[in-house]
Amino acid sequence: MTPPGQSELRDSPETELSAAVLSCLIVLRVRADYLRAAQGRKAGTGGFLLQARPRDDTDPSARVGFTASKKIGNAVFRNRAKRRLRALAREVLAPDARPGWDYVLVAKPNATVSRDYSLLQADLRSAIALVHKDRT
RNA sequence: GCGGAUGGCUGGAUGACCGCGGGGCGCAAGCCUCGAGGAAAGUCCGGACUCCAUGAAGUAAGGGUGCCGGGUAACGCCCGGCGGGGGUAACCCCAGGGAAAGCGCCACAGAGAAGAGACUGCCUUGGUGUUCGGCCUAGCUGAACGCAAAGCCAAGGUGAGGGUGAAACGGUGGGGUAAGAGCCCACCACGGACCGGGCAACCGGGACGGUAUGGCAAGCCCCACCCGGAGCAAUGCCGAAUAGGGGCCUUUAGCGGAAAGGUCCGGAGUUCCAUCGCGCAAGCGAUGCCGGAGACCUCCGCGGGGACGCUUCAGCCCUUAGGCCCGGGUUGGUAGCUUGACCGCCCUGGUAACAGGUGCGGCAGAGGAAUGGUCAUCCAGAGGCGAAAGCCUUGGACAGAAUCCGGCUUACAGGCCAUCCGCGCAU
RNA sequence: GGCCCGUUCGUCUAUCGGUUAGGACACCUGGUUUUCAACCAGGUAAGAGGGGUUCGACUCCCCUACGGGCUG
Numbered sequence: 001m002t003p004p005g006q007s008e009l010r011d012s013p014e015t016e017l018s019a020a021v022l023s024c025l026i027v028l029r030v031r032a033d034y035l036r037a038a039q040g041r042k043a044g045t046g047g048f049l050l051q052a053r054p055r056d057d058t059d060p061s062a063r064v065g066f067t068a069s070k071k072i073g074n075a076v077f078r079n080r081a082k083r084r085l086r087a088l089a090r091e092v093l094a095p096d097a098r099p100g101w102d103y104v105l106v107a108k109p110n111a112t113v114s115r116d117y118s119l120l121q122a123d124l125r126s127a128i129a130l131v132h133k134d135r136t
Numbered sequence: 137g138c139g140g141a142u143g144g145c146u147g148g149a150u151g152a153c154c155g156c157g158g159g160g161c162g163c164a165a166g167c168c169u170c171g172a173g174g175a176a177a178g179u180c181c182g183g184a185c186u187c188c189a190u191g192a193a194g195u196a197a198g199g200g201u202g203c204c205g206g207g208u209a210a211c212g213c214c215c216g217g218c219g220g221g222g223g224u225a226a227c228c229c230c231a232g233g234g235a236a237a238g239c240g241c242c243a244c245a246g247a248g249a250a251g252a253g254a255c256u257g258c259c260u261u262g263g264u265g266u267u268c269g270g271c272c273u274a275g276c277u278g279a280a281c282g283c284a285a286a287g288c289c290a291a292g293g294u295g296a297g298g299g300u301g302a303a304a305c306g307g308u309g310g311g312g313u314a315a316g317a318g319c320c321c322a323c324c325a326c327g328g329a330c331c332g333g334g335c336a337a338c339c340g341g342g343a344c345g346g347u348a349u350g351g352c353a354a355g356c357c358c359c360a361c362c363c364g365g366a367g368c369a370a371u372g373c374c375g376a377a378u379a380g381g382g383g384c385c386u387u388u389a390g391c392g393g394a395a396a397g398g399u400c401c402g403g404a405g406u407u408c409c410a411u412c413g414c415g416c417a418a419g420c421g422a423u424g425c426c427g428g429a430g431a432c433c434u435c436c437g438c439g440g441g442g443a444c445g446c447u448u449c450a451g452c453c454c455u456u457a458g459g460c461c462c463g464g465g466u467u468g469g470u471a472g473c474u475u476g477a478c479c480g481c482c483c484u485g486g487u488a489a490c491a492g493g494u495g496c497g498g499c500a501g502a503g504g505a506a507u508g509g510u511c512a513u514c515c516a517g518a519g520g521c522g523a524a525a526g527c528c529u530u531g532g533a534c535a536g537a538a539u540c541c542g543g544c545u546u547a548c549a550g551g552c553c554a555u556c557c558g559c560g561c562a563u
Numbered sequence: 564g565g566c567c568c569g570u571u572c573g574u575c576u577a578u579c580g581g582u583u584a585g586g587a588c589a590c591c592u593g594g595u596u597u598u599c600a601a602c603c604a605g606g607u608a609a610g611a612g613g614g615g616u617u618c619g620a621c622u623c624c625c626c627u628a629c630g631g632g633c634u635g
Contacts, residue, residue: 029504075536087509
């Protein structure tokens with residue numbers, strides 16, 4: 001299975017990173033932050049839309065936000081979309097997030113809830129690479 | 137067996153890895169434990185709770201409810217009954233008070249739409265011959281028909297027939313009459329003194345009345361009963377930051393005193409409290425050194441004020457300035473916050489709703505908002521293949537707590553249980 | 564979360580319980596003009612959905628759906 005193999009592989013870096021990374025992944029709370037992130041780099045994928053921007057301040061933490069509009073569906077579907085995106089961010093985005101950046105994951109109707117999870121993981125990896133490469 | 141009615145339950149299960157929110161323990165690492173629904177929904181009713189300072193009575197306006205009895209903290213909810221309607225039945229549905237308090241409306245059609253009306257008709261009496269034609273048209277005259285009616289005119293009787301309409305001022309039959317009419321009679325409908333039953337709604341009987349009372353109150357209204365307003369983004373406390381602002385309204389915005397306690401000062405002592413009393417308990421109350429001060433807090437008296445539609449009263453609560461608007465800043469923490477008119481099983485009372493009892497068990501508390509993500513196996517379900525066993529594929533209803541309860545309404549794949557009704561078959 | 568309000572032609576809006584639901588803009592057709600615009604004439608086109616009260620409902624009552632506003 002994947003969990004033991006991956007944990008073996010990432011063992012030494014993960015333990016150091018995890019504390020730092022998890023503490024750095026702060027949830028965006030202010031509407032203005034979301035509006036500013038929407039002005040930054042965008043990378044659309046089959047399951048969601050990733051927005052990212054580097055903040056030009058001294059705070060080294062990486063922050064992340066989630067958006068699920070009424071187009072997604074009723075409250076059950078909106079919650080599920082946000083939970084899947086949150087799980088993705090924890091597994092994929094946390095190790096690769098750059099300090100001082102804001103990320104926003106926007107759910108897409110139907111896709112975010114029904115798309116296969118492994119495809120979503122691949123989507124997020126490529127989207128992160130796209131956003132980071134374009135910037136540098 | 138088929139079809140139906142009613143009531144209730146359930147709403148995937150187990151495991152692995154990685155995670156989230158609350159609580160407890162721990163210095164920490166971490167460990168343990170709890171973590172969505174029957175509708176959490178719509179926000180349609182009723183409450184608890186908080187603020188508007190409290191309570192009571194009356195009343196205006198406005199709103200709501202509306203058969204009777206009961207249940208409940210309360211309700212527009214529930215239970216039982218009554219009446220009306222539907223269904224072969226089980227059973228279901230009903231905003232179901234008052235139209236003789238008053239106002240209003242009843243389009244079109246129709247004679248007439250509310251103390252109505254007289255179109256076509258029917259009948260009686262009186263008058264007049266009738267119809268057709270011609271002319272010089274208040275009239276004259278010719279022909280045909282007829283000898284007593286019809287027609288026309290006038291006066292009167294009538295409300296039965298026709299037709300209209302959602303609805304036409306009781307219905308059917310008979311008698312009666314000039315023609316008719318509850319004018320009279322029988323039955324039905326209606327009203328109904330009174331009698332019996334029932335707590336009541338109402339039910340049964342019914343002298344008598346000849347018919348009076350058209351419909352609409354989810355039109356205004358009347359009657360009875362109920363209702364103050366706002367809502368946890370209520371309302372407190374702490375902190376940060378900006379500022380130490382501007383405008384308006386009301387106003388007598390105060391006076392006198394005390395020093396047990398807080399506070400302050402000096403000295404002593406102390407800090408998680410101790411002692412005593414009450415209580416089953418949670419808890420509540422009292423006491424806790426000495427001297428001084430009177431600015432502040434506090435307390436007492438007098439005076440003033442207290443918006444909530446208005447008035448009155450009580451109590452003596454709050455206050456000693458209050459309120460509103462603009463501008464500026466913040467968008468934090470904490471309390472409210474979840475054990476309550478609570479839920480399930482059981483026992484007792486009651487037809488039931490429900491009430492009482494105690495025994496056991498259960499009950500999330502976030503705050504840009506947790507309750508999840510992925511995978512595997514199984515279980516319902518659907519489709520395909522197959523004679524069957526079985527195999528493969530697919531796939532899980534409506535839907536996510538936000539102060540908390542009691543209801544209502546709406547959404548809901550599938551499954552299960554109980555009771556009852558109709559039909560058919562067998563015995 | 565809480566509290567309110569509203570749904571009528573494609574759009575904006577009228578409408579005592581008694582209609583063929585009125586008007587303006589837009590659209591279509593015809594006329595006028597060399598043509599277009601403007602103008603004239605005519606036409607198409609609507610009661611959010613479901614129940615109830617009533618003889619009769621856009622209107623009165625109830626439920627649902629959708630849309631909008633206010634509130635620290």
